[in-house]
Amino acid sequence: MTLPLPLGGPAGERPLTVTELATLAKEVLESAVPPVWVVGEVSGFRRHANGHWFFTLKDAGAKLNCVMWRADAARATGEPQEGMQLFARGTLSLYPPWGETRFMVRDLLATMEGGLHAALLERARANLEKDGLFALERKRALPQFPRAIGVVTSPSGAVWRDIVAVVGRRWPSVELVLIGAKVQGEEAPADLRRALALANRLETLDVLIVGRGGGSKEDLWAFNDEGVARAVAASRVPVISAVGHEGDVSLTDLVADVRAATPSAAAEKAVPDRVELLHRLGVLRGSLASGATRRVALAGEQLRHAATRMARSCERITERGTARLRDARTRMALAAGRAMEARRAEVARLAGQLDALSPLKVLERGYAVARDADGRVLRRTADLPPGLGFRLRVVDGEVRARSEGTP
Amino acid sequence: MSGPSLQEDLARLDAIVRALEANDLDLDKALALFEEGVERLRAARERLSGAELRLKQLREAADGSVRVDDLAG
Numbered sequence: 194m195t196l197p198l199p200l201g202g203p204a205g206e207r208p209l210t211v212t213e214l215a216t217l218a219k220e221v222l223e224s225a226v227p228p229v230w231v232v233g234e235v236s237g238f239r240r241h242a243n244g245h246w247f248f249t250l251k252d253a254g255a256k257l258n259c260v261m262w263r264a265d266a267a268r269a270t271g272e273p274q275e276g277m278q279l280f281a282r283g284t285l286s287l288y289p290p291w292g293e294t295r296f297m298v299r300d301l302l303a304t305m306e307g308g309l310h311a312a313l314l315e316r317a318r319a320n321l322e323k324d325g326l327f328a329l330e331r332k333r334a335l336p337q338f339p340r341a342i343g344v345v346t347s348p349s350g351a352v353w354r355d356i357v358a359v360v361g362r363r364w365p366s367v368e369l370v371l372i373g374a375k376v377q378g379e380e381a382p383a384d385l386r387r388a389l390a391l392a393n394r395l396e397t398l399d400v401l402i403v404g405r406g407g408g409s410k411e412d413l414w415a416f417n418d419e420g421v422a423r424a425v426a427a428s429r430v431p432v433i434s435a436v437g438h439e440g441d442v443s444l445t446d447l448v449a450d451v452r453a454a455t456p457s458a459a460a461e462k463a464v465p466d467r468v469e470l471l472h473r474l475g476v477l478r479g480s481l482a483s484g485a486t487r488r489v490a491l492a493g494e495q496l497r498h499a500a501t502r503m504a505r506s507c508e509r510i511t512e513r514g515t516a517r518l519r520d521a522r523t524r525m526a527l528a529a530g531r532a533m534e535a536r537r538a539e540v541a542r543l544a545g546q547l548d549a550l551s552p553l554k555v556l557e558r559g560y561a562v563a564r565d566a567d568g569r570v571l572r573r574t575a576d577l578p579p580g581l582g583f584r585l586r587v588v589d590g591e592v593r594a595r596s597e598g599t600p
Numbered sequence: 601m602s603g604p605s606l607q608e609d610l611a612r613l614d615a616i617v618r619a620l621e622a623n624d625l626d627l628d629k630a631l632a633l634f635e636e637g638v639e640r641l642r643a644a645r646e647r648l649s650g651a652e653l654r655l656k657q658l659r660e661a662a663d664g665s666v667r668v669d670d671l672a673g
Contacts, residue, residue: 338606343658357655366651371671372658394666395658467648474648477613478641484620485634492627 215289222294226285231296233257233281235273240266248273250281250296259283261298269301271315317419317444326426326448333431333450335463339399341368342463343392343430345385348373351406352435352456359457364464370398376405381415389424401428402459403445404435416443425449435459556588563594574599609644613637 209217233250240246244263249256259281261269273279283298321327342360346352353371360369374388375381385403392401403425405416415421416436422444425432434449435456446452453459556562563571563583571577579598584591616637620630655671 348657357653361653365653366647368654368656370656370658370668391658391660391666395668471645471648473610474613474641474644477610477617477637480617481613481620481634481637481641484617485630488620488623488625488627488630488634491623 211292212289215287215292219287219289222285222287228282228284228299230280230282231257233279235275235277235279238273238275240272246272246298250279257296258293259296259298261301265299271313273301314417314444317417317422318447320419321422321426321444321448326422331426331450335431335433335451336399338465339367339463341370341395341397341399343370343372343395343398343401345372345374345388345392345401345403346405346456347376350376352404355456356402356460359460360464363461363466363468365467367464368397370395375415377408377412377415382418382421385415385418385421386424389421389428393429398430400433400463401430402433402435402453402456402463403449404433404453404456404459405437406456407437413437413443416445419444421445422448433459433462556586562586606644606647609640609647613640613644616640 231250233252233256236249236251236256238246238248244266246259246261246266246269248259248261250259251257261283280302281296281298282300282302283296285294286297287294325331344353344356348371357369360367370392372388372392375384389401389403392398403416405413407413413436416434425434425445426448431450433451433453434443434446435453435458436443436445442452451459451462453462563577563585565571565576565581565583571583577583577596579596581596583594583596585594616633619625619633620637625633656668657671659667659669661667
């Protein structure tokens with residue numbers, strides 16, 4: 194890299210090339226500053242397509258361009274977010290092609306006040322989501338009338354007190370079982386897992402409330418622990434999660450069957466309200482009475498209706514009977530009339546025949562009928578001995594006659 | 601141990617009211633249902649009154665068994 198010296202340089206010195214100086218600066222920086230931790234606020238984070246991370250760490254007085262090579266970035270717990278306070282360990286260097294001082298970051302650590310906390314949370318959330326633990330189909334319905342409710346929380350906190358108060362007011366016919374656990378601090382995740390496992394060993398529990406009152410992000414940290422969230426998801430007993438106040442959603446909230454904003458709200462979700470139920474019983478009683486009353490009234494109505502119909506049908510039967518009677522009478526009279534007529538005709542006919550057969554007709558033809566004094570018809574000679582007086586009927590009258598014997 | 605029975609009572613009461621409202625029941629059957637409903641209402645009310653909250657604490661004993669102790673309210 195020796196270059197020809199230009200002539201007539203200032204003071205006769207041989208000027209360095211930019212590359213020479215930059216390379217020198219790089220060597221000086223790298224040898225003078227050993228690997229260090231630096232703390233600052235993240236700004237302008239971007240991930241290059243090749244996997245390297247670029248961002249700036251700054252504080253009130255200065256800013257530092259940082260680069261984290263792909264291999265190192267892959268080991269990090271999560272991507273730095275804008276405004277995060279981070280601890281970065283690395284070496285200071287200069288990259289000649291860009292002419293920039295760069296902090297080459299090997300490790301990133303969160304401070305508790307923000308930092309990688311969020312990144313860790315995101316990673317845990319992604320893991321739980323990948324395993325389907327947030328799925329709505331997993332959510333179980335709570336029993337309508339629980340008999341025993343477990344509460345996993347700090348025995349000394351306000352949560353237990355609040356839940357006892359709310360449940361006692363709404364639904365006193367229940368057993369509340371405290372399962373004490375540390376809810377903050379380093380031991381909290383392990384202790385919460387222990388308490389959840391213990392609660393699941395109690396056969397009688399119908400519902401489990403897991404919670405703590407509101408606090409700072411760090412106070413709620415144990416409820417963002419992946420292990421605790423998995424223990425909640427694995428609970429045999431349906432879980433109501435009640436962590437912090439409205440607005441703070443923890444991983445425990447996301448995996449629980451039911452989420453409540455506060456412990457008091459959890460208690461309200463766990464038990465029905467006695468007063469409401471009594472009211473419902475009152476309504477049922479009213480419906481029952483009116484239902485039965487209506488049914489009886491309906492029966493009365495049906496009865497009245499049946500009676501009316503019966504009366505009507507009786508009337509109809511009578512009317513029909515009367516009509517039939519009248520009809521029969523008419524028909525009978527007609528028939529009788531027709532019969533009489535027929536008889537009369539018959540009589541006339543017979544009379545005609547009678548007339549034809551009448552002896553008078555025979556007498557007309559010149560015959561006469563001889564009868565004795567007693568009216569007996571004298572037909573033979575023996576009936577007319579000589580000297581017998583008799584009567585002879587001719588067509589227009591009778592004459593006396595006397596037999597003179599046979600000729 | 602009032603839980604399931606209360607739930608059953610309520611479900612049965614709802615069914616009875618629906619049956620009565622349907623108006624297609626035999627009168628004897630309707631009156632029998634009404635009587636049953638009144639009885640279940642009485643039982644349900646009884647279950648709701650006079651109960652007292654019981655507070656317990658669950659712990660793991662030294663021998664690893666589960667212990668439930670009474671807890672002062």
